[in-house]
Amino acid sequence: MFLDTANIEEIRKAMKTGVFKGVTTNPTILLNERTPRAEKVREILEEGVPFIYVQTIGETVEERLEDCETILALDGEGRTGLKIPMDIAGLEVVKQIREKYPDCKILGTAVYSADQGIFAALAGCNSIAPYINRMSNNDLDPYKAVSIIRDFIDERQLNCEILGASFKNTNQVIQTLASGAHSVTIPYNIFEKMMNKELAVSAIETFNRHGEMLKEKY
Template structure:
């Protein structure tokens, strides 16, 4: 599971859980923090982020390709960084070239709205594929069917791509994505809280703690 944010406070709190493999960001999340991309990446790694995904940007092949390498160069020694590349014609071409040059480049194909788009990303050797679950739903597309079909294609051909569900508005979408075949997900901090801090559970925990204190006084 990955945390989808660039907020340092959220990242530090979430990493304490021990369940997050890393952090995913995008230009919108980075801009929200009001810091230069390079400085923010350096800060996030200094906070103990084990793996960081950063979106490459560019409207042409050369722009996107050069920005991908710029991102790879920002990983401190001993740290891992992956590049997010949107899956369109330009993006697929850049992904294929990066993988031919170095199969160890970690790439997350993003902006996925359909199974056929995800299948092309898998064939281009993406390590991860990010179907946008909530955005697909709001456009009348069944994200869970798309995830299921993509997973079937990956498994039947023994491809290395993993499905990383993204774009969630509630915790049930996360559960449905995972049970439909997503290998993992990237979620914002508020969705993480929805999943772990259930009001009814917190009430029960408060009772246990209260009774525990009473027992100590006996």
């Protein structure tokens, strides 16, 4: 799993659990941190995060390619990948980056449909990020889209994974994984809700209380 944030405190807490492969960011997430992008990315890498995806910006293919070079220059150890928005220009960017940097990790983002995801996989993206909550909010079925993309990838044995994104509740995460997503990128508050269930927290508190009583009495 990946953590969808640029907040250092959230990253520190989450990485201690050992279940996250890295961090995903986008311009909106980075804007919320009120720090220049390059500075924030380096700060995240200095925390020992194994990998970070940074989204490219630009209206044209040329602008996005230039931004790709800027992002890749932020780290010389191969720990930075590119999030490339999936439109026609995005497909061309993926093609050119794949030719120039064969080992570069590319995440096709802003995916709202199965057809977008299929083209992203064919273009050479290592991962695809369907926007689950945003699709639901626009009366689209994100889980059917994930299932179709997964079948397409598996049938053709493409080197591409589905990384579900854009979640507002824990049920969306589970349904996305059950529909065939290989993994997900989630904000820290969703991670907390997935693990600190009220019933589980209550049971743990009871066990701890009884454990202390056991030590006192025996």
